[in-house]
Amino acid sequence: MSDEPLxxxxxxxxxxxxxxxxxxxxxxxxxxTSFVDAKQYRYPKAIAExxxxxxxxxxxxxxxxxxxxxxxxxxxRLRPDLVIDGMDISPEMLAQAQSKLRQDGSAVYRxxxxxDLTRAVPNExxxxxxxxxxxxxTHGHLGPECIANLLPLLEHNxxxxxxxxxxxxxxxxxxxxxxxxxxxxxIQSPEILRIDVYEPGSVHHGDQARVIxxxxxx
Numbered sequence: 001m002s003d004e005p006l007x008x009x010x011x012x013x014x015x016x017x018x019x020x021x022x023x024x025x026x027x028x029x030x031x032x033t034s035f036v037d038a039k040q041y042r043y044p045k046a047i048a049e050x051x052x053x054x055x056x057x058x059x060x061x062x063x064x065x066x067x068x069x070x071x072x073x074x075x076x077r078l079r080p081d082l083v084i085d086g087m088d089i090s091p092e093m094l095a096q097a098q099s100k101l102r103q104d105g106s107a108v109y110r111x112x113x114x115x116d117l118t119r120a121v122p123n124e125x126x127x128x129x130x131x132x133x134x135x136x137x138t139h140g141h142l143g144p145e146c147i148a149n150l151l152p153l154l155e156h157n158x159x160x161x162x163x164x165x166x167x168x169x170x171x172x173x174x175x176x177x178x179x180x181x182x183x184x185x186x187i188q189s190p191e192i193l194r195i196d197v198y199e200p201g202s203v204h205h206g207d208q209a210r211v212i213x214x215x216x217x218x
Contacts, residue, residue: 040198128154
């Protein structure tokens with residue numbers, strides 16, 4: 001790969017977990033400056049805002065596809081009492097998340113775990129009260145079949161707030177997978193919101209994501 005900044009084309013071209021590992025190993029150190037800041041990417045902040053608006057009182061939560069930790073950082077500004085753990089396939093991105101600090105100087109994340117979320121997900125902690133995710137369910141990343149892998153991480157009635165790239169949502173059949181999980185009694189009927197992924201003024205403004213809001217039933 002050239003020395004040009006990495007971006008959406010590279011992110012959307014990945015096909016496998018190993019592709020993701022290679023991409024984010026190269027991108028981790030510059031991700032926030034070359035992409036988030038340069039493109040005025042507001043997705044992590046938007047997911048934090050939706051979570052704060054819809055999820056009732058919770059304490060222990062899990063960030064799925066943590067990346068560099070921006071969603072957790074934004075969420076703690078809204079709910080400073082949360083205890084947040086994170087999972088991501090990229091150790092390099094997790095290293096960036098480890099450096100994120102709360103306003104009191106303590107770490108944003110209590111613990112971070114390297115996990116491949118396309119498989120059954122080991123969890124050494126008690127089930128969480130809520131999961132959230134931004135930017136992980138998108139082209140070349142996680143498909144709708146991975147939602148079922150997340151449910152064992154949640155306690156009964158635990159919340160899922162999962163952002164999904166709009167085109168990915170439609171092309172990969174998320175609506176059908178969610179309906180199947182509802183029919184099986186695994187989740188409640190979800191609410192689906194739309195959010196802007198980029199700030200006004202960004203060259204990508206107008207791109208949207210769906211946000212799946214639901215709760216585990218059993």
